[in-house]
Amino acid sequence: MYSTEDARRGAQRRLPRLVFDFIDGAAGREAGAQRNEVRFDDIYLQPRVMENVASRSLATEILGQKFDVPFGIAPMGMCNLVCPGADRILCKAAVQRAMPVCVSSAASSTLEDMREWAGNRAWFQLYYGQSEEASLAAVERAAEAGYDTLLLTADVPQVSRRVRDQRNGFNVPFTLTLTSFLDFAFHPRWSVSTLAAGIPSPKNMGKGDQFVRGASRAGADWEFLAKLRKTWQGNLIVKGITSAWDALRVRDAGVDALYVSNHGGRQLDSVPPAIDLLPRVREAVGKDMPLLFDSGVRNGEDVVKALALGADFVMLGRPVLFALGAAGEQGLSSMLDCYTKDTDAAIAQLGITSVAGLWSGVLYEPGTAAREGMSNLSHSLKVAARN
Ligand SMILES: Cc1cc2nc3c(=O)[nH]c(=O)nc-3n(C[C@H](O)[C@H](O)[C@H](O)COP(=O)(O)O)c2cc1C
Numbered sequence: 534m535y536s537t538e539d540a541r542r543g544a545q546r547r548l549p550r551l552v553f554d555f556i557d558g559a560a561g562r563e564a565g566a567q568r569n570e571v572r573f574d575d576i577y578l579q580p581r582v583m584e585n586v587a588s589r590s591l592a593t594e595i596l597g598q599k600f601d602v603p604f605g606i607a608p609m610g611m612c613n614l615v616c617p618g619a620d621r622i623l624c625k626a627a628v629q630r631a632m633p634v635c636v637s638s639a640a641s642s643t644l645e646d647m648r649e650w651a652g653n654r655a656w657f658q659l660y661y662g663q664s665e666e667a668s669l670a671a672v673e674r675a676a677e678a679g680y681d682t683l684l685l686t687a688d689v690p691q692v693s694r695r696v697r698d699q700r701n702g703f704n705v706p707f708t709l710t711l712t713s714f715l716d717f718a719f720h721p722r723w724s725v726s727t728l729a730a731g732i733p734s735p736k737n738m739g740k741g742d743q744f745v746r747g748a749s750r751a752g753a754d755w756e757f758l759a760k761l762r763k764t765w766q767g768n769l770i771v772k773g774i775t776s777a778w779d780a781l782r783v784r785d786a787g788v789d790a791l792y793v794s795n796h797g798g799r800q801l802d803s804v805p806p807a808i809d810l811l812p813r814v815r816e817a818v819g820k821d822m823p824l825l826f827d828s829g830v831r832n833g834e835d836v837v838k839a840l841a842l843g844a845d846f847v848m849l850g851r852p853v854l855f856a857l858g859a860a861g862e863q864g865l866s867s868m869l870d871c872y873t874k875d876t877d878a879a880i881a882q883l884g885i886t887s888v889a890g891l892w893s894g895v896l897y898e899p900g901t902a903a904r905e906g907m908s909n910l911s912h913s914l915k916v917a918a919r920n
Contacts, residue, residue, distance in 0.1 A: 543859025833875025
């Protein structure tokens with residue numbers, strides 16, 4: 534497995550359709566998810582020669598925490614569906630590679646277990662639950678478990694309808710339908726190992742708050758954010774920022790970092806490509822506000838592009854689950870090696886020795902006409918390849 538594309542193909546072969554589509558699928562016609570990826574191909578990096586780059590480092594720091602690589606694992610619910618023990622494997626990788634792993638409110642392992650497995654590499658991601666009380670109870674639980682970094686995901690007031698999930702009868706809590714039964718029957722290896730490990734279910738809502746995938750989370754508002762800021766003593770990140778206006782208001786609410794993301798196109802199909810939104814947010818908040826980024830990152834060069842466009846840190850979503858689905862722990866390890874090596878090779882090509890040296894000056898700006906031509910061409914090629 535040498536690329537995210539390899540991993541995606543492997544996962545498609547090995548996983549029941551229902552599970553693969555849960556990872557790969559997105560809102561609406563899934564054009565927003567495609568644009569997130571394709572847009573990266575329209576951003577060019579300008580190589581430099583004769584710079585001495587013999588000694589390089591990918592180490593970086595955000596929120597007072599030091600990491601060996603400038604990327605980590607985005608929060609994703611129900612990872613154990615992809616392979617038994619996926620949450621534990623992710624935590625182990627976070628420790629071994631000194632990178633953060635986000636523990637989702639919808640994770641299929643308890644936040645206490647994941648904190649134990651990943652130590653302070655684990656960050657807890659909060660979804661507003663059925664009530665303010667229930668949400669704050671989850672926060673309290675995270676504090677008791679020893680978390681020092683909390684992410685509030687703000688871009689899911691309502692889980693969007695995903696056509697593939699509906700066709701496949703996918704739901705959380707899980708219910709078996711005739712279609713899913715047949716799907717599992719055709720993937721006996723996955724079915725036997727998953728059944729043996731126990732069908733995954735969400736483990737992290739607050740007291741009395743059951744995770745229901747379709748439930749409204751629309752109660753999260755500015756007042757709740759203010760309360761959360763008062764309650765939570767550790768680092769607070771708000772995930773799902775896509776506009777300069779929201780970025781400024783969230784920053785002024787006293788959070789420690791902003792996380793630019795369009796949820797991988799899983800929420801709003803007509804959302805602009807996430808990478809286009811990043812420089813706007815950076816420009817609005819100035820150079821000192823810590824910014825994280827995800828949505829559409831598919832290799833080390835994409836990591837470099839996001840850092841050059843204003844991110845301090847990059848998070849990986851679907852590629853991680855594809856890798857686990859394709860080849861379990863070994864798959865994840867190969868995939869993370871690819872990202873590390875490609876990020877390192879890319880900065881060497883740019884003539885710099887550390888990710889701190891990445892800035893917009895490493896980007897190549899073609900003339901407008903050429904840029905538009907390339908943009909259309911690469912978009913058509915990618916769409917054709919996917920179909
Ligand atoms: C299967 C799956 C489950 C996800 N679950 C969550 C979640 O529980 N909480 C959250 O904040 N984001 C969740 N996300 C969104 C990711 O954190 C991230 O924003 C997104 O995957 C980035 O897009 P990309 O995977 O295309 O790069 C999920 C994404 C996927 C693919």
